[in-house]
Amino acid sequence: MSLITTKDLSLGYDNYAIAENINFTVNAGDYLCIVGENGSGKTTLMKTLLHLKEPAAGTIEMGDGLKSNEIGYLPQQTIVQKDFPASVREIVISGCQSRMGLRPFYNKEEKKLANRSMERMGISDLAGRCYRELSGGQQQRVLLARAMCATQKILLLDEPTSGLDPVVTVEMYDLIKELNDDGITIIMVSHDIEAAINYASHILHIGDEVFFGTKYDYLNSKVGRLFLSRQEVI
Amino acid sequence: MLDKLILYFEYPMVRYALIVGVLIALCSSLLGVTLVLKRFSFIGDGLSHVAFGGIAIASVFNVSHEMYVVLPITVISAVLLLRTGQNTRIKGDAAIAMISVGALAFGYLLMNIFSTSSNLAGDVCSTLFGSMSILTLSLSDVVLCVVLSVFVLTVFVLFYNKIFAVTFDENFSRAVGTNASGYNLLIAIVIAIIIVLAMNLVGSLLISALVIFPALSAMRIFKSFLGVTVFSAILSVICALLGIIFSILAGTPTGSTIVAVDVAAFAICSIIGNLK
Ligand SMILES: Nc1ncnc2c1ncn2[C@@H]1O[C@H](COP(=O)(O)OP(=O)(O)OP(=O)(O)O)[C@@H](O)[C@H]1O
Numbered sequence A: 001m002s003l004i005t006t007k008d009l010s011l012g013y014d015n016y017a018i019a020e021n022i023n024f025t026v027n028a029g030d031y032l033c034i035v036g037e038n039g040s041g042k043t044t045l046m047k048t049l050l051h052l053k054e055p056a057a058g059t060i061e062m063g064d065g066l067k068s069n070e071i072g073y074l075p076q077q078t079i080v081q082k083d084f085p086a087s088v089r090e091i092v093i094s095g096c097q098s099r100m101g102l103r104p105f106y107n108k109e110e111k112k113l114a115n116r117s118m119e120r121m122g123i124s125d126l127a128g129r130c131y132r133e134l135s136g137g138q139q140q141r142v143l144l145a146r147a148m149c150a151t152q153k154i155l156l157l158d159e160p161t162s163g164l165d166p167v168v169t170v171e172m173y174d175l176i177k178e179l180n181d182d183g184i185t186i187i188m189v190s191h192d193i194e195a196a197i198n199y200a201s202h203i204l205h206i207g208d209e210v211f212f213g214t215k216y217d218y219l220n221s222k223v224g225r226l227f228l229s230r231q232e233v234i
Numbered sequence B: 001m002l003d004k005l006i007l008y009f010e011y012p013m014v015r016y017a018l019i020v021g022v023l024i025a026l027c028s029s030l031l032g033v034t035l036v037l038k039r040f041s042f043i044g045d046g047l048s049h050v051a052f053g054g055i056a057i058a059s060v061f062n063v064s065h066e067m068y069v070v071l072p073i074t075v076i077s078a079v080l081l082l083r084t085g086q087n088t089r090i091k092g093d094a095a096i097a098m099i100s101v102g103a104l105a106f107g108y109l110l111m112n113i114f115s116t117s118s119n120l121a122g123d124v125c126s127t128l129f130g131s132m133s134i135l136t137l138s139l140s141d142v143v144l145c146v147v148l149s150v151f152v153l154t155v156f157v158l159f160y161n162k163i164f165a166v167t168f169d170e171n172f173s174r175a176v177g178t179n180a181s182g183y184n185l186l187i188a189i190v191i192a193i194i195i196v197l198a199m200n201l202v203g204s205l206l207i208s209a210l211v212i213f214p215a216l217s218a219m220r221i222f223k224s225f226l227g228v229t230v231f232s233a234i235l236s237v238i239c240a241l242l243g244i245i246f247s248i249l250a251g252t253p254t255g256s257t258i259v260a261v262d263v264a265a266f267a268i269c270s271i272i273g274n275l276k
């Protein structure tokens, strides 16, 4: 059975609809890339999948015993207030919060998990540093390490490379690909259509026309070709 | 001077004052960071005014233990303010401003109309700025204070990690299934309790100072949440002790003396922070 299936999902705020009739399926191990123009509702879709927001219509089914506290999430923007005193280690381990339930403190296993995620992201040497003093790329890694503490199953990433330079962007994509190769399902929003095509197994295009399928189908579809040609012009 | 101090310590009143002072300083500093970094700082300010209104009501009805009236009123207001704050349609800040100024005016009005006290101005002043000295505490005041402080400390320690998570990134917490609204509610209730507690020490207008200064001072020097929390607790207790002792020796008003020491500590911490 699939991890996530949506049926005729519509997204909207208050009474106006942003995107309608979104149908897609995510199976364990998939790498789904969500593309579309600015304001087409990609972030809204992420938030709806995470139950941060109610769907305007339609349903989301979680399969394979996926619980909402087994999802890792990397937000598009984390508005961390200026001066917030938080060390990298504190932030990364806070990804384990969903595992603790009502237990007040992190246990050994969770501390190990946090260390492992930091190693994985190559930020072990930053563990004691203050988050606010890191560069954008380092901050993004910290948040990805936190997301990895929250899940072994599925990661939702909203534009994980926004604001990163080209070299770090490639590193980031490679890291995400490695996680995917290790069996973690990835759902990623990206503006970078080239990356989407390079890395993803499936594409969901939202906008006036909704497309869902494997990336090969997307490359041959009308929506896909139109979107690709426009991206290249810009 | 030391002799005088030792002599003073013979009196249970002085010892009560120190116990209460230390506990209140400890509790009020704990949620300082959360308060500074969330819009809860408005709530804190608003609630202190609500508590003033509560005291006015208590004094009108001649309730012997003001706390039993003020505490529920303040906690309920905290819950209501949090509700309106979440509703983006009604601007949270405006609602808070309305409630707090309203409570202040209403409280003063009530006191003016119904008060039987001959020294109304003095009563109002001590409610706003803390009593002239905290040597008037009764044993039952002290007991209530200890109970509430223990409650606040327990909640804070047990939920420390969740409070950090929800303060740092509420959306992420929600996304991974943490009951963020529940924790916000808990934080608001604890803040309400702290405010009622701190009112005994520094009066309702100076509470924010007691809550916010130690956290701001610690944030100048420390960069981790744990570091800031621990240091601000220690600093707050030291400042309160110094302030209380100074006020007893010099006969100055306790609340403003403590706040003055807090301000001085903030200045020192800023300098240290800049040197680093
Ligand atoms: N909180 C909100 N209330 C009302 N409308 C909103 C809200 N957030 C977003 N919208 C609207 O919903 C639409 C979709 O927004 P969304 O953030 O999902 O777009 P997106 O595809 O993620 O865009 P981008 O590529 O810029 O990140 C936009 O038209 C936006 O104006």
Ligand SMILES: [Mg+2]
Residues within 6 Å of the ligand: A042, A043, A044, A076, A158
């Ligand atoms: Mg977006």
